[in-house]
Amino acid sequence: MTVDMYKSLSIEELQQLTIREGVKTVDKYSRDELVEILEEIWEEKIADRKLNNDIMRLKGKKYDIFREDLNGNYKENEYAIPEHYPKTSIQLLLRDPYWAYAYWDINQFDLKTLLEKNPEQLFFLRVYEMMSKTSDIHDSLSSFEIPVKAEDSSWYINLPNPGRRYQVDLISVTEEEEMLYCRSHLIESPGGYWLDKAAELRNDPDAFKLFLAGVTDGSGNIMDNILIRKILSEVEDLKNSSSEV
């Protein structure tokens, strides 16, 4: 959809769209002003989409056959789904090498009982970082805690290091005791051979060329991947430091 499509709409349609975008009083605006407001909102949406890579942006065009804002006829609560589930559990999903998404359910009866006893009950996500899959959390490299509220049920966790394994406990803490509610499965953040071998890559011109050929487009742009950029930046730093010497 292009912005100029708004210009083809009647004032009633424009008013309807503007209300849907959260603008409460639309009567005071002229047709041109409404178009301007909608254009601004649209530009913001486009800016958000631009954050995606080329494949995702072009893939979006497959579904781009009508104006979404004119098609908001789906009733939000037509199909009810539960907010929570009775079984206490926590799941961990890896989003990228540095971020994981955790969501959890605590049995509502257990939670209620706990909060009745102590309304100020503290909850934590304890994140364990491990070197290998066979490691136990008892020999984890490190751990850290994230305080969460009783009403929270999900959290994005910043993972300190790529190429490591992580596991999360949901715990409650009182002055007397610490209680483990549930433990997630183990996830593995990708790392890669070159991640801590920038010097080797720097000193092997053929391997470096092969690496670059796999991550560069025809205009010399580097693939948008945090680990690849990290490796290349370290190689660059090594080059710079050796030229300084």
Place this chain on the structure above:
Amino acid sequence: MGKGLVGLTLHAHLPFVRNPANPRFLEEDWLFEAISETYLPMLRMFNKLRSEGVPFRITISLSPTLCSMIADKLLQSRYIEYAERLLELGKKELNRTKNQPEFNRLAEMYCEMHKSNLEDFNELYRQNILTGFRSLEDSGHLVLITTAATHAFLPLFQEYPQVVNAQVELAITSHISHFRKKPKGFWLPECGFYPGLENILAAYDIDYFFTASHSLILADEKVERGVFAPVNCDHNISAFARDYGLSQAVWSEDDGYPVDRVYREFYRDIGFDLDIDYLQPFLHEPEVRSFTGFKYWAITSKSDNKAVYDPNLAEKRVKEHASNFIYMIKRKTQSLSNLLDRPPFFSIPFDAELFGHWWFEGISWFEQVLRLMVEEEQVVLTTPARYLSQYPDNQQVQPVLSSWGNKGYSSVWVDGSNDWMYRHVHKSIDRMTELVERFPDQVSLKGRFLKHAAREVLLAMASDWPFVISNGTSVGYAQHRLKEHLHNFNLVYENMCRNSVNTEWLTRTEKKTNLFPDIDYRIFAKE
């Protein structure tokens, strides 16, 4: 100069959008547009090359949901109505533009396209265009492969191997039912790979699959040939990594071929430009403006000031871009010549719907590329299957987690807009597995009930819903669909827990969601 081997792969997929209750359903236009603008013109192009004796062989992945819709009688008849409506609109356009030759010529071009589409659809393919793909596979021009049953983004389900198994098994069964052959290749939805997935694919005799470039570049082992040769995983299954650089020439929305100024502008469409009364018979109720495919303007620039589209000028540019693509392959081959012990293999995959639909001239570009490859000695068109028979010995490497999505991992499918869904989808998988354990041998009505529950879970897993929500297009529909599948599953679950079956609901829902009619619900069993 050495040779460069090229594997072109097209991935065709749409989510299951069949809605029999609504005589004209907006989202079914996703399918009809793809048939009119991509699949039929693409088949015409392949058939033309075949009839001229131009040798070519490319790999096409057709998703099970897409195949199911293409083969569906109701959607076939609705497609005919859709194409006839557009032909009618074309006649109106010919009349409206009769005093504007530059527009009239374009209206005529679109009318010809719709006429050919209807003719091919009805007469050549007898309303099932899958026969067209099958025929091209039989003649050795296409290699048809499959993808996950409902196009689930598999890395987010790795803790549920039973459902990943189900996605693979059903995909293969569906492929065999449509093409009478077992597929040897597998397209991972969104190139989404996680370590261990190769074992599941290998268990179903899949020989190769496709991944993102960094699945090899960032592997824990040093990859000897970079992304320019496949690697062997355990169980003798091979991974082909996408060539990022060559793919970008087409994929880039900033400086890729499709955004050349002389090419047709996708967004300027009479569906939005003309008076609503004029368009009325072709619009969805109530007056939902949508694309009609009648587009008269060239990209020209980023401003609204557009030049009229000139197909001759565009065709000239297509040839230049096809030559440039071949040149880039040759240049890259040369740059790699001293680094590899064998010719590089460039795996270049695209979404099929990119061609013809968004990039109107894309099919013509594809045709030119295939023609030029015949003339060029240094560029050899091949397929992963042929490559593996020529070079069976490849380095043993474990690919790593990756996708071709933004930033290369899962951030498109898990973000602030769509992360809520995993709590529910994962729970439905758990509960479906529980149902299988509790009711392992149900037939008749309860068996049907459980089969339908399995369908709903699989549909809730589709990568399309989180993608559409994250992308901000058709958000209402994607949320609605996801909740509908989850709600339907929960309804079965609760009924089964009470030992009851809602027969009327079941019959109605089965008619609506007629996907995978022979599904065995026990595919959700834990190993």
